[in-house]
Amino acid sequence: AQTVTQSQPEMSVQEAETVTLSCTYDTSESDYYLFWYKQPPSRQMILVIRQEAYKQQNATENRFSVNFQKAAKSFSLKISDSQLGDAAMYFCAYRTPTLLGAQKLVFGQGTRLTINP
C-alpha cells in the first residue's frame, strides 16, 4: 500500500526567510503524481504545487518549489521569502495513475508551519 510520511509535525521560520518541508513516500509504481496542499485556519484545502513522477524537472510556482528525488522517494517543498499568509498546515499527497484503476489519493500527516514576524 502506498504511504506518505511527513516527519516534521511543526516548523517555524522568520518572515522573508526560506523554509523546507520534508515528505517521503513509499510505492512500487513508476508513474504517479505528487502534490503539496495548504490548509489555513479556515480548513479549506488549497493546492500549492504538483509534480508528475515521469518529469525529471522540479516544479516551481512563484515562491514555492519542490526537490523531487525519485530514487529516494522524496518530495520536499521549499518556500522562499516566507510571508505571514503562508502560515498553515501543509500536506504532501500521492496519487496513483488512472491506468491502475480507481485513483487513490493518499495524504501525509501534515506539517504545521508558523511564520514569525
Add this chain to the structure above:
Amino acid sequence: DGGITQSPKYLFRKEGQNVTLSCEQNLNHDAMYWYRQDPGQGLRLIYYSQIVNDFQKGDIAEGYSVSREKKESFPLTVTSAQKNPTAFYLCASSMTDRVTEAFFGQGTRLTVV
C-alpha cells in the same frame, strides 16, 4: 460557479444514530473521495469512487458507507458501528487526467453528543 459543496457545515448526532453527510460537485469530475481529519492530524481516506455505481474502501472504511448513484453526488453515511465518529470530514473530487489536482469542499464538522 463550479465547485464542490458539502452540507451541513456542522452536524450533531446522538450515539447510536446513523447520519449522512452530503457532497455534491458540478465540476463534471469523475473521481470523488471522502476523508476524515482528526485534530492535528492528516487526512485519512475513507472511501473513493472513480465512476458511478462503483467505489472502493480506503484505509479507514469500517463504520462508514457510501453510494455513487449519480456522477455529481457521493454521500457518506456514518453508521452507529463507527466507534469514534467525532471528526472533521472532507469531500474532494478530481478529473482522472494525469496531473489534475483534487478540489475540496468546505468540510463538515460532526460531533457526537
